[in-house]
Amino acid sequence: MAIRVVVSGTGNMGREVLLAVCRDPDLEPVGVLEKFSSEEVLSLPDSSGLVPLGADAAALLARARPEVVVDFTNAEWAPIAARAALDVGARFISGTTGLSDEFLAELERECRQRELGAVLAANFAIGAVLMMHLAKLAGRHFDYAEIIELHHEKKADAPSGTALATARAMLSARGRPFERPPTAKETLAGTRGGALDGVGIHSVRLPGLVAHQEVILGTLGQTLTIRHDTTSRESFMPGVILAIKEVMNRQELVVGLDRLIGLD
Numbered sequence: 206m207a208i209r210v211v212v213s214g215t216g217n218m219g220r221e222v223l224l225a226v227c228r229d230p231d232l233e234p235v236g237v238l239e240k241f242s243s244e245e246v247l248s249l250p251d252s253s254g255l256v257p258l259g260a261d262a263a264a265l266l267a268r269a270r271p272e273v274v275v276d277f278t279n280a281e282w283a284p285i286a287a288r289a290a291l292d293v294g295a296r297f298i299s300g301t302t303g304l305s306d307e308f309l310a311e312l313e314r315e316c317r318q319r320e321l322g323a324v325l326a327a328n329f330a331i332g333a334v335l336m337m338h339l340a341k342l343a344g345r346h347f348d349y350a351e352i353i354e355l356h357h358e359k360k361a362d363a364p365s366g367t368a369l370a371t372a373r374a375m376l377s378a379r380g381r382p383f384e385r386p387p388t389a390k391e392t393l394a395g396t397r398g399g400a401l402d403g404v405g406i407h408s409v410r411l412p413g414l415v416a417h418q419e420v421i422l423g424t425l426g427q428t429l430t431i432r433h434d435t436t437s438r439e440s441f442m443p444g445v446i447l448a449i450k451e452v453m454n455r456q457e458l459v460v461g462l463d464r465l466i467g468l469d
Contacts, residue, residue, distance in 0.1 A: 207230070207231055207232055207233035208231060208232050208233065208272050208273055208449060208450065208453060209233050209235045209269070209270060209271045209272045209273070210226050210232050210233065210234055210235065210271055210272070210273050210274075210275060210449060211234075211235060211236040211237065211238060211265070211266060211269050211271040211273070211274045211275070211290075211295070212226065212234065212236075212237050212238070212274075212275050213237075213238040213239075213262075213274055213275065213276035213277070213278055213282070213283075213286040214238070214239065214276060214277045214278040214282075215237060215239045215242075215247075216277065216278070217438060218277035218300065218438060218441070219237075219239075219277050219278070220250065221438045221439065221441070221442060222275050222277060222442070222445055223237065223249070223250060224250045224251070225442040225445060225446060226275075226446075226449075227249055227250060227251045228251065229446055231450065232446070232449060234249060234256055235256060235257075235269040235270065235271055236256050236257040236258070236259075236265055236266070236268070236269030236271065237256060237257070237258045237259075238259065238260075238262055238265055238266075238274070238276075238286055239258060239259070239260060240260045240278075240282055240285075241260065242258050242259060242260045243260075244258050245257065245258060245259065246258055256269070257269055262285050262286050262288075262289035263289045263292065265289075266289050266290060266292075266293045266295065267293060270293070271290070271293070271295045272295055272296065272453065273295060273296045273297075273298060273449050273452060273453070274286055274287075274289075274290035274295050274296070274297050274298070275298045275299075275445065275448075275449065276297065276298065276299040276300070276301055277299070277300050277301060278301055279301060279303075279361070280301060280302070280303035280304050280305070282301075283299050283301040283304060283308075284304070284308045284311075284312075286299075287299070287308075287312055287323070288315075291315050291316070291319055291321055291323075294319075294321065295321075296321055296322045296323060296324075296452040296453065296455070297312070297321075297323040297324075297452075298323065298324045298325075298445070298448050298449060298452055299323075299324075299325050299326075300325075300326055300327070300328070300329055300441070300445075302327055302362060302365070302366025302369075303362055303366065304325070309325070309458075309460075312325075312458055313457075313458040316456070316457050316458045317456075317457055317458075320456040321456065322452040322453070322454070322455025322456055322457060322458075322459065323452065323455075323457075323458045323459065324448045324451070324452050324455075324458075324459045324460075324462075324465070325458065325459070325460050325461075326444070326448070326460070326461055326462040327365075327366035327367045327369070327370040327461070328366070328367045328370075328416075328441075328444075328462070329441040329442075329444030329445050329448065329462055330416070330433070330435050330440045330441050330444060331443060331444055331462075331466065332433045332435075332440070333367060333416070333418065333433045333435065334444070334461075334462045334463050334466065334468065335433075335468075336371075336418065336420070336431055336432070336433035337367070337370060337371045337374055337463070338374075338463055338468045339431050340371050340374065340375055340420040340422075340431050341371075341374040341375055341377070341378045342378070343375075343420075343422050343429055343431065344374075344375030344376070344378045344379045344383075344422065345378050345379055346422075346424070347383075347422035347423060347424045347429065348383060348384045348423070348424045348425075349383055349384050349385070349386070349403075349422065349423040349424065350372075350375060350383045350403070350404045350405070350420065350421070350422045350423075351398075351404070351405040351406075351407070351420075351421045352364075352368050352371055352372060352404060352405065352406045352407070352418065352419070352420050352421075353407045353409065353418070353419045353421070354367065354368040354406070354407070354408055354409070354417070354418045354419075355408075355409040355410075355411070355414050355416075355417040355418070355419075356408075356409070356410060356414055356415070356416055356417070357410070357411070357412060357413075357414050357415060357416075358410045358411055358412045358414075360410060363408035363410070364399065364406045364407075364408045365408070365416070365418070367416070367418055368406050368408070368418060369401070369406075370461070371418070371420060372401045372402075372404040372406060373401070375404060375420075376401070376402050376404065382402040382403040383402065383403030383404050384403055385400055385403040385405065415435045415436055415437065415438065416435040417432070417433070417434045417435065418432065418433055419431070419432040420432070444462050447462075447465060447466070448462065448465060451465050
């Protein structure tokens, strides 16, 4: 039996996820959540039929009866979709960043109590997950670190969730803050970017970019650069499809795609 999937969000990522779900023979799209929708049905991208479309999460999910809800929206809408999903016994997957610590704690508790799996990941590109893992390993051996993340001009948040997750993973592995050299004179405010416990973070926003990140580590007499480039949103789909299939075997919240591909 195919896994019944509802996609939450009709932005660039939501449309890409819906197309990927339509193309996988093990998955069945059964509805789309869109908080700005005034329509009741949506034509599937592969012209294979119509699915329910709605802004009322509880009503749409009760009608569609999904097993998994996949969300790529924003930090305000994702918790609404998550609570509605768990209430109908569906698993929840999200690539939305900026979620509050309070919501994360609530989701972890609810998943454990209901024995329903959920997956939250800052990045679903396998290469990006490997980049973060390598940066975590390298962070133990270098004293200085800078992250440059580059995204399209319409990205809402800065820095990216991937950059923050990378910095936190490096700091966890290192066990202490990185060194950050003081700047004697900053002639243009903000030139050195932000910092998280010594990890410098710089955000670039330009049309023509999709999602890119470079981690530069330095110590006495040497540097190491780890870079990943996403040139198409298709790169995220293998990770999303993997998460949909794997979450069916989970009864708890999983944070990070690394745990699903054996990097934990």
